[in-house]
Amino acid sequence: MMNKREKRVLCQRPSERAVRLANDIYYTYLQEESPEIRISVARLCEIFGDHDVTQVKIHAAKIFEELNEPIVIEDFHYYGKKIEWQMAHFFDYHFCCEGERDYIDLEIHEIYLDALKSLDDEPYINFQ
Numbered sequence: 001m002m003n004k005r006e007k008r009v010l011c012q013r014p015s016e017r018a019v020r021l022a023n024d025i026y027y028t029y030l031q032e033e034s035p036e037i038r039i040s041v042a043r044l045c046e047i048f049g050d051h052d053v054t055q056v057k058i059h060a061a062k063i064f065e066e067l068n069e070p071i072v073i074e075d076f077h078y079y080g081k082k083i084e085w086q087m088a089h090f091f092d093y094h095f096c097c098e099g100e101r102d103y104i105d106l107e108i109h110e111i112y113l114d115a116l117k118s119l120d121d122e123p124y125i126n127f128q
Helices: 016-032 041-048 053-067 110-118
Strands: 036-040 071-078 081-088 091-098 101-108
Touching (some): 016 041, 016 053, 041 053, 053 091, 053 101, 101 110
Antiparallel strands (some): 036 101, 071 081
16 A cells, blocks of 8 residues: 555666756755746756757757656645645746747745655656
8 A cells, every 4th residue: 555655656767867967956046045046058968978959959848848747646735735635746847048048937836846856766857
């Protein structure tokens, strides 16, 4: 029987590349103290060690989908509100372009991070 504090993961642990990007996103979130993050495609090129912008965007989209595999939250309190059952994922994102600058806007779902912190077992994304 599954403990109510355990998570249900829809897929296996993310790839090392995905975990690396998740860590980068998470620590940017901690530094900026805001769930809204803008990541330049140039930064993603550095993270991936690839300077082909088109390929980096393709890789980023695949990894973002991998990182956004939802978890189920059951019997959880979030800002004093009891949540009986809810699906949550890491963030929403979209690619943007201003002039010659390509970037990605992310909005991290804080309920997802709070749920990971409260789990008894190893988190789905083990932020390192």
